[in-house]
Amino acid sequence: xxxxxxxxxxxxxxxxxxxxxxxxxxxxxxxxxxxxxxxxxxxxxxxxxxxxxxxxxxxxxxxxxxxxxxxxxxxxxxxxxxxxxxxxxxxxxxxxx
Amino acid sequence: xxxxxxxxxxxxxxxxxxxxxxxxxxxxxxxxxxxxxxxxxxxxxxxxxxxxxxxxxxxxxxxxxxxxxxxxxxxxxxxxxxxxxxxxxxxxxxxxxxxxxxxxxxxxxxxxxxxxxxxxxxxxxxxxxxxxxxxxxxxxxxxxxxxxxxxxxxxxxxxxxxxxxxxxxxxxxxxxxxxxxxxxxxxxxxxxxxxxxxxxxxxxxxxxxxxxxxxxxxxxxxxxxxxxxxxxxxxxxxxxxxxxxxxxxxxxxxxxxxxxxxxxxxxxxxxxxxxxxxxxxxxxxxxxxxxxxxxxxxxxxxxxxxxxxxxxxxxxxxxxxxxxxxxxxxxxxxxxxxxxxxxxxxxxxxxxxxxxxxxxxxxxxxxxxxxxxxxxxxxxxxxxxxxxxxxxxxxxxxxxxxxxxxxxxxxxxxxxxxx
Numbered sequence: 001x002x003x004x005x006x007x008x009x010x011x012x013x014x015x016x017x018x019x020x021x022x023x024x025x026x027x028x029x030x031x032x033x034x035x036x037x038x039x040x041x042x043x044x045x046x047x048x049x050x051x052x053x054x055x056x057x058x059x060x061x062x063x064x065x066x067x068x069x070x071x072x073x074x075x076x077x078x079x080x081x082x083x084x085x086x087x088x089x090x091x092x093x094x095x096x097x
Numbered sequence: 098x099x100x101x102x103x104x105x106x107x108x109x110x111x112x113x114x115x116x117x118x119x120x121x122x123x124x125x126x127x128x129x130x131x132x133x134x135x136x137x138x139x140x141x142x143x144x145x146x147x148x149x150x151x152x153x154x155x156x157x158x159x160x161x162x163x164x165x166x167x168x169x170x171x172x173x174x175x176x177x178x179x180x181x182x183x184x185x186x187x188x189x190x191x192x193x194x195x196x197x198x199x200x201x202x203x204x205x206x207x208x209x210x211x212x213x214x215x216x217x218x219x220x221x222x223x224x225x226x227x228x229x230x231x232x233x234x235x236x237x238x239x240x241x242x243x244x245x246x247x248x249x250x251x252x253x254x255x256x257x258x259x260x261x262x263x264x265x266x267x268x269x270x271x272x273x274x275x276x277x278x279x280x281x282x283x284x285x286x287x288x289x290x291x292x293x294x295x296x297x298x299x300x301x302x303x304x305x306x307x308x309x310x311x312x313x314x315x316x317x318x319x320x321x322x323x324x325x326x327x328x329x330x331x332x333x334x335x336x337x338x339x340x341x342x343x344x345x346x347x348x349x350x351x352x353x354x355x356x357x358x359x360x361x362x363x364x365x366x367x368x369x370x371x372x373x374x375x376x377x378x379x380x381x382x383x384x385x386x387x388x389x390x391x392x393x394x395x396x397x398x399x400x401x402x403x404x405x406x407x408x409x410x411x412x413x414x415x416x417x418x419x420x421x422x423x424x425x426x427x428x429x430x431x432x433x434x435x436x437x438x439x440x441x442x443x444x445x446x447x448x449x450x451x452x453x454x455x456x457x458x459x460x461x462x463x464x465x466x467x468x469x470x471x472x473x474x475x476x477x478x479x480x481x482x483x484x485x486x487x488x489x490x491x492x493x494x495x496x497x498x499x500x501x502x503x504x505x506x507x508x509x510x511x512x513x514x515x516x
Contacts, residue, residue, distance in 0.1 A: 046298070047215060049280055050260065050277060051258060051259070051260040075280075077280050081280055081281065082280060085277070085280045088265075088283065089265060089277070090264035090265060091222055
């Protein structure tokens, strides 16, 4: 049996802790709260998308992938660009599917 | 030597969200005057007052605004830079927390002068309470008609958005800040074009420090002549100095520019060094400025005199180190910070910072050689010469000056091994 197969579950667990900053910090995503956040910033536009994602991070403890998709659709930024930004800042965490 | 309270005159005099209290002290007079004056005369007044940027680079504010105001068509942006990540600098927080309406007034006047309809304030991510305060401040300002359409009955429409920085030192640099608002990773860009030509979303953008913008309502309310009476001819006005390091009493002090020497400032306001030992060295302009030897502390507190003494005033964050600290330790601590914070956009900083850190660690552990120190010098000089942004050009400066001023510290660290 290859060593990697044994290591894989461990690696997966480790990756979760490192990249998502501890799963226990994340709060469950709530669509109503999310909609209220959009209302709070006065509609999602290109100009306020960065601060909006900051608010999402603070509310849910991470930026869920669904939110990235939604922001990409509403602002016209590519998903890759948003992930590029999110992963480069220290205070952002990308949530799981 | 006394404090001259000009920007900090109303700090703590009213409740932060109380607009009536601010107006009772004489606030909003400058904004009303500015709206009556029109953009050209505001810029003319600021030019006559000789206001220079307080964020570190020291670019004159009036000409910067004039460049953006010259562009007549399309969207323009104004960003108030409250990121303040520089080591040893905490002056902006005093203004943001203690007198937020004055900073807001400065932002509004600046936006009117350059014709920007969208403004941002970009606050350091560690200032949680300040961000909360500013978010409620914007709501209050909308209610009072200071933000939104037709502010105070004029034809100008304005909007302010509070952005919380997401924890990178480099976002204090203007292009990195703009990149982050554009949803890119925070990294500097080659200049020119400057932000005044092609900034946020490719439009002309003014990026000003909090202290610079706080000066604006003061100039318009007190008049240019009264403002120019303070300070020296080249640099009128006052400056906020943040004092920290090995002193008995650290804090933020507002001083008239050129009113005393650096040594007097440290002794009178800092009440001497923490342990009573003499001062070894001082960084007068935040963590990226050159070290000053004890003999050069007699320089006056102006940008010109400090430059002549061999350093730079930068953000005016005075860090004091007392006798008994090794230069190697100080430099190692600084390098750890900059090694962590380099954005990786350009090679000299990305690679240089790691190599310099390795060499300093080696010297710190007592395994260094003379060639290592020579290499440290060469990498540092290369970094200063070819880096894109202010950080890469500035972080080797303390190390280079430490090698010049305290060669005995480094030699002692090297000799330990060879024994």
